[in-house]
Amino acid sequence: MGKIAFQGEPGANSHIACQNCYPDMDVMACATFEQTFAALRDGAAALAMIPVENTVAGRVADIHRLLPGSGLYITGEHFMRVNHCLLGLKGASVGTLTHVHSHEMALGQCRNLIGELDMKPMVSADTAGAARELAEANVAGHGAIASKLAAEIYGLDVLRENIEDSRQNTTRFLIMSASPDDAVPEDGDVITSFIFRVRNVPAALYKALGGFATNNVNMTKLESYQPNGFLATQFYADIEGHPEDVPVRLALEELNFYCSQMDILGVYKAAPERADLRGD
Numbered sequence: 637m638g639k640i641a642f643q644g645e646p647g648a649n650s651h652i653a654c655q656n657c658y659p660d661m662d663v664m665a666c667a668t669f670e671q672t673f674a675a676l677r678d679g680a681a682a683l684a685m686i687p688v689e690n691t692v693a694g695r696v697a698d699i700h701r702l703l704p705g706s707g708l709y710i711t712g713e714h715f716m717r718v719n720h721c722l723l724g725l726k727g728a729s730v731g732t733l734t735h736v737h738s739h740e741m742a743l744g745q746c747r748n749l750i751g752e753l754d755m756k757p758m759v760s761a762d763t764a765g766a767a768r769e770l771a772e773a774n775v776a777g778h779g780a781i782a783s784k785l786a787a788e789i790y791g792l793d794v795l796r797e798n799i800e801d802s803r804q805n806t807t808r809f810l811i812m813s814a815s816p817d818d819a820v821p822e823d824g825d826v827i828t829s830f831i832f833r834v835r836n837v838p839a840a841l842y843k844a845l846g847g848f849a850t851n852n853v854n855m856t857k858l859e860s861y862q863p864n865g866f867l868a869t870q871f872y873a874d875i876e877g878h879p880e881d882v883p884v885r886l887a888l889e890e891l892n893f894y895c896s897q898m899d900i901l902g903v904y905k906a907a908p909e910r911a912d913l914r915g916d
Contacts, residue, residue: 638682639664641675647764647786653716653809654685669698673706676814683711684812690718691806693741695859703901704831704861704870710902712811713827715909720746720805722796723767723780723787730795737766738781746781749799755779767792811904818903821878825906827856828879832891832898833870840894841871847890848875851883870897878903 641664642650654663664681666672675681688703689695720742724733736743736755743750743757750757760766760780767786770778779795780786787794819826834840848855857874877884879900892898 637661639675639680640683640685641666641672641681642685643667643669643672643687644762645764645768647767647783647789648762649716649718649783649807650685650687650809651764652783652785653687653714653807656716657685657712657714657811658683669702673702673708673812676708676812679814682813684708685714686810686812687807688810689808690741690745691804692745692800692802696741700859700861700872704872706812708812708814708901709816710810710829710904711813711817712904713907713910714809714811715907716807716809718745718800718805718807719783719798720763720781720800721784721787721794722746722749722799723770723782723792724795725770725774725776725778726791726793728776728779728793728795732777733779733795734777736779736781737770739763739766742781745800745802745805748801749796764789806909810902812902816902819878819905821880823878823905825876825910826878826903827874827906827910828877828884828903829872829874829901830888830899831870831872831901832895834894835896837894844891844894847887851887851890853877853883853887876906 637660640654640658640661643666644650646665672684676684687696688699733755735758737758737760739762740759742763763782764786766780767782767790770780771790834844854876859872861870
């Protein structure tokens with residue numbers, strides 16, 4: 637089935653998401669998101685698992701900078717409950733830790749425990765990398781916040797599980813490909829993602845979005861970017877529905893009237909967890 641790429645080191649949460657969705661695919665760990673996207677464009681990987689937002693820490697800034705110009709397509713989404721663990725060297729105990737290493741988002745998601753144990757937070761490039769570095773450095777008093785999978789890979793002890801502050805700590809991932817693989821209207825609940833830039837006229841954004849309200853199309857996400865300076869604002873949006881659905885088609889036609897650019901990034905089946913998260 638080919639390979640699925642992710643940013644991070646073996647044991648990262650993105651690695652776990654790959655296993656959850658595509659257990660039969662080989663995983664490809666990439667140091668950066670740029671390298672992850674390049675693996676798709678070069679054909680080294682068939683798919684990529686990309687985190688875009690977290691319910692606690694917000695959006696992943698690098699992705700929202702790279703996504704609009706990536707030339708890649710969204711083919712699916714996955715919501716994953718994030719379970720952080722406090723890891724230590726073999727034989728370590730919680731009371732011996734003075735420093736804890738992890739990605740800045742993971743550190744921010746575990747502030748309560750860090751404060752409770754009076755540990756000094758140390759920022760690493762990613763959670764699994766923090767676990768690997770801990771095992772390699774072998775320095776007493778240091779721990780890491782990472783996954784149980786990372787503990788298994790790097791030979792560390794799990795000192796505490798589920799240490800995140802919020803029990804609703806969930807990350808949304810986009811599954812991406814170098815070529816489109818659009819859902820069809822008959823697939824049921826569908827999400828359409830697109831980017832657009834409005835024309836430089838008064839109230840253009842207000843008018844452009846009016847079609848979604850008048851056609852009863854639910855917009856679940858709207859985010860702005862300024863990739864080329866302060867005067868060239870671009871927007872990313874997710875809506876519920878397929879472009880061939882009449883309400884969506886009419887809303888997109890109205891949007892296009894006020895846009896200087898509009899590109900669909902993907903039309904894909906909504907993840908089943910989406911309904912659970914919104915309480916349907």
